[in-house]
Amino acid sequence: MKKWRYIGIFLIVIAILAACSKKETPEDRLSAYIKLWNDAEFTKMYDEYVSEASKDAFGSSEYIDRTTKLYKDLTITDVKVVFTKSDEDKNYKPEDQPEFPVHITMETVAGPVEFEKKVIMTYSKSSEDENWFVEWDPSFILPDLTKADKVGISTISSKRGEIFDRNALPLAINGKGYEAGIVPEKFNEERDAEKLATILSVTPEFINKQLTQSWVKPDQFVPIKKVASTQEMIIEKMIEVPGVTYTQVEMREYPYGESLSHLTGYISRINADELEKVKAQGYGENDSIGKRGLEQLLEEQLRGQDGIRIYIEKTKQEAERITIAEKTAADGNSVTLTIDAELQQRTFNAMNGEVGTAAAVDPKTGEMLVLTSSPAFDPNEFMIGVGSSRYQELTDDPLQPLLNRFAATYAPGSAIKPITAAIGLEAGTIDPSKGYTIEGKRWKKDESWGNFGVTRVYTPPNPIDLKKALAYSDNIYFAKEALEMGKDTLTEGLKRFGFGADIPFSYPLRTSQISNDGTIGTEAQLVDTSYGQGQMLMNIAHLASSYAPILNDGKMFKMVLFKDEPKGEVWVEGLISADNAAILRADLREVVVNGSAKDANIPSVKLSGKTGTTELKSSQEKGGKENGFFVGYQTDETSYILAMMIESIEDKGGSSYVVKKVAQVMGN
Template sequence: MKKRWTFALSFLLIWIVAGCSKEEPATAEDRLQEYVALWEKSDFINMHNNYLTEETTAAFNSEYFIDRQEKLYTDLEIENVKITYEAPPEEKEFVIEEPATFIIHISMNTAAGPLKFDKELRMIHEIREEQENWFAEWDPSFILPGLGTKDTVGISTISSKRGEIVDRNGLPIAVNGAGYEIGIVPERFTDSSSKKTVSDLLGVSTEYIDKQLNQSWVKPNYFVPLKVLSNTKKELVERLIELPGVTYQKSEMREYPFGEALAHVSGYVGKITTEQLEKLADEGYTETDLIGRQGMERVLEDRLRGHDGIRIYIKEPVTGATPITIVEKPAQDGEVISLTIDAKLQKSLFDSMKGRAGTSAAVDPQTGETLALVSSPSFDPTEFMLGVSSARYNEMAENPLKPLFNRYAASYAPGSSLKPITAAIGMEIGNLNPEEGLSITGRTWQKDASWGNYRVSRLHPEAPNPINLNNALIYSDNIYFAQQALAMGRQTFIDGLTRYGFGEDIPFVLNIASSQISNDGKISSEGQLADTSFGQGQMLTNILHLATMYEAFVNGGTMYKPTLLLDEQHGEVWKDGLLSKDNAAVIRSNLRDVVVKGFAQSANLPNIALAGKTGTAELKAAGTDRGHENGFFVAYDSENPTQIIAMMIEGIENDGGSDFVAAMVADALTMYRGQ
């Protein structure tokens, strides 16, 4: 009896264990979760082979389901796919005889931006090979909303526009415009002599023309492009299209309306180079993009560059069907950036220089805004944008006037244009009394015999004694300023120049050379001290810095940080307390007398009360006592000092002195105010 009970109990335990170990069938929600996990991992193979209904796999083979989805995910840059679903109520029970329906929320990132959509997904209970489970119904609309079986998916670029550069008054400096694409229609280009004419006018070889006409795609009635010309070449275009078979098409291109006058400021755009493309590969540039190559086009590239938009769309297989946009990232145009430059003043200064080698700058003395930055001679930025030939580039590079050299970014010996600074330093420390006169005789002077052969020379020994500051500036007396600097001492003078910004980087958006007291920042002898006092020796000054230093005379002792972008903070103090208002008034009065009574008579205009200082820097050739001279003039309207203009012209030794430069400044202001 006991054995029977033992056997029965053992059987019962085996039955219980067997019953407990039997795997519970997966629920519809379990299968949905597994399916979603595979979907989020883009495991289309497993999804297709193990989780789709029989009807779905019959309708969509592996090539359609797997290969097409993989290709679309790649082409559309689909990633970070996330699927959530609305959980059914706890009391909800799915019966195998009916579909289990879930609302799912699909989100993903695409090349055109994020995409979200909802779908109804049905899980169907099916028995396969004596095994039963839940399987998902599927159609292409689970890839993209609304996608049909025979629909095509497209992706297109929405072009952006490069930002534009304008001057302070909104005048165009670098803008999006149109040019002329010159070309030939072969069937009408029948006069063989015209080929040489086109070659000469366009600056291309006849071999190049033949190469273009012999391309495989060319047909007799096709337009065959040869070269793009800017809008400024309208007369050339008219000459070209007079030739039978030569015509043009309008072509989008960058325009630089002020051309050479603003070329060194504006710079230009050009096709991105291979090296640049490799460096900027992660920033979305392509081999067809244009990029800023020089000037503000390069400095402002990040702000000017537009970012193309992308559109993903579906098109039904019906003639004339309108594509349906699924997701779109709008194009983002570049900024319109305003410079502080006054383009009309800039052009007036450039034109007044008449192609002579030199530079000029203009600033607003109350704000530090840069009103003009000129380098002369210059170049046509459009020529470089369109692709300058090596022969043309070599021609400009070998030009002795160096039109490609940016002179406003360099520094030069300022000559006597520095003397007001020397005077201000001496006055402010109490060493120089402007009313006290010095007795100076003769053309040359030296402190004592310890100077050896070195002597300070002056141009006007006829200057009447005693020579005070007013006479010293009117007659630009080197000896007076040398003696004042010696009285200050080397270190005191160095400290004074340092307070005006010598020896430090100029805070400016463009890279420009700093001004230096000497090569090593020191003054090693009394002779060098004397030379430095009137802007010679090893002293070098940037033209923008020179104009900025004169701000202290106009506004009572302050120099402002020079600005070039209109959205920068203006009126930010760079140097303050340089001289008292009384001392500044003395300097201003004397600078007006320099024009009225001195040797800048060309600037003594009847309708503009200019004040200023000329300067001549003698640059001797190595091993000789002769060289060439650079002439300076720094000036402002003493009655309405809204601009300080500094100009330097190279090689004026045969032009009668710095009054030659004063005349150019006067001409520029006359032109500017007459516009």
């Protein structure tokens, strides 16, 4: 038995020794190499599996360093190298150089790359080890790559989506501008640098820096600053300087300039803080991004996605370029607004740089035709980048041209009276035929009001009914009627008209309010609220829309800004009956014919509407500033309601000053 036991042990040892002495096949070695390849173990691959001939030809810098760098630069991931071993047992001789096909796929910054590679295995001695080794060259990294070739990445530019008005007029487009620059040999820096710096709003030091770059040649154009196509004055001044010229370049354009600046906003070069927030979305330090208005609000929609191309430049073949992978560019989506650019510009021009805002809405559809804020800024100037001194100048301007007023709220004054009247008529507390006999310009209910009282500007003939009260904008009449309807009725009525609710609109607008806490606490606050003062604040677009029920027999539609949005969707209905709406329409025509808006009684078109004046008093002064309003519409064929507010009209004729401007817009 012992004899057979020793024989068994002997046989096992022989088998083990035979197994240990068995050499790996080239397929075994290639399989092990490919496993390391899939795991990007480049150093181990080089040290243990690459032939000495390949090491001599390329070295570790080409194999390890270049491969690692390309993987990083090209964002190569998900590498899958597939080699299928043969089922046949084949005996390989040391002098053989078997060739095996492998299939390589990977993901890159420019998309997938897929190719076949023939791998040659040679038998040799390396580091005292005789085995099969891979004959490597750079085409293992990318197809057709050689040591002398250069791998490059180029961007395929996308186009930003454009913004158009309802009539396809351009509001924000990919247009043309200018690149101002210098031909050094023709430019006297010592004499003219400061002059040019002033014209272009740069510094002489910046000009010197541009001119002393390593690539600059005496006869070569050196770019200094981009200039918008609207800045003709700058072009005219700068080309008077010897050696200064310009070239045309692609640039975002805002053809309607200031009149639409607060709505369109602008794009500009991304800054460091912005880049930090959005770099994960593919933005780079040379990209532009929406900074205000719709350019910012619709950034995701308007922004195009640049494409990218990975290529090999065959330096030994007359710089032939071979594309390895390419991700095509995707242009941004353009948008069409309901805005009427010509009406908007006419409205803005009528405001003539005065501080204020205006909005126009189609009462039958809710389409917004005008949204403007005055004064404004030139988005073309901001698009190319304003210097710190220029920006500070605009910031310090007491007229605040950077403030978007159509998104804000203001006390509407007497412009709210038709809404108060509609609430009272529907509640049955206002009898349009009932007249009050009111003497004097100041009235208070009784001594319980203390020093509080209600004043009026006009003294219409008694008795004063609803028609006269609207025509002459009589605060006392509305104070009396507010007491009749009570704070609950007025509050609920105003809420029905959208006060205190988010305005259903695609552009963020501040919510209109009845008061700071949404309630009416005292009789004084009740009467003040009835004629648009107290703590009442209203958005200008909401004010224009609130007149729509008077023209639509009680319906107020959701405001619409984009052409592809549903139109005519009811926001609130049943606000006023057809009969009561007819009463108010007749009364608002009377305001223009015989009342406070006579300046709108023009021959070219029949208008109706309501004026409003808000007193803005402070405890430090006896008087105060006044904001003037007028909400007007064409009486017979109403295509839009235009609401306009101008600040500080106390020395300009009051609300009549605004009436003239609205009539100027609507009479053209």
